[in-house]
Amino acid sequence: MQAHAAGWDTLRLFGVSPEFGAIRGDWKGQLIPLIADVTEVNAEFIRIGPWRAFLLHPIKQQGMIPIWSYGR
Template identity: 30%
Template sequence: MSASPAPVDLPPAVAEWRAAIERLPADASPCRHLPPPHWTAIRENCLDFIDRFGVEAHRLGWTASQLFGVHPKYGTIRAEWCGALMVHRESARGVEFARVVFEWTSAHRGKQDQRDGTPVWEFAKRDSWSKQTHLILQLIGHGRTDVRYARVETQGSASRALSGSRRRGPS
């Protein structure tokens, strides 16, 4: 399934959700313990949800954290912090005041012991795993087959990539 083009009549908050999810690479999971194939499905389903139900979810008072949240330090490994769309790899069937409906289950907001997490795009900005994975994909995507390692060194807001000289892959 591929995401459809962004609808032009989205409220600003919903358009922001869509833009933020689109900026996250489809092939690099923002959370260390979320396998990339699972992330790809979740990302596509988030975009589909926004296109189909985003306006209604916003009208019903759903927030970015309630839909796309993850634990601020551990990501998706702490499910009680995850938003409704961050734990399901299937498309949503609808949205109601207190739940997002999936084919066989639903995700409720406001449950006891549930916390509002950090939106996944904010988590990806801060998490070093996400930064390193994204950097490696960028280097490989730019034809850098000589990358032996890539490391992100952060000093303030500047990041620098270091790469080795050993050839990667078949010669």
């Protein structure tokens, strides 16, 4: 299953701070940095290595941007 089909949006996965990029841990999407393989994706969580990132966990910050827009 693809993450988008399970309800995961771009910022929850690849979001970063518009000012500091990926340096701020409280402004990073679940896949930034990707330090382990994604082994399971569903509507409740993504399993990354031995960890789980839950969709309903409030990680999105006001003003967060996709990492590919940082520095433009």
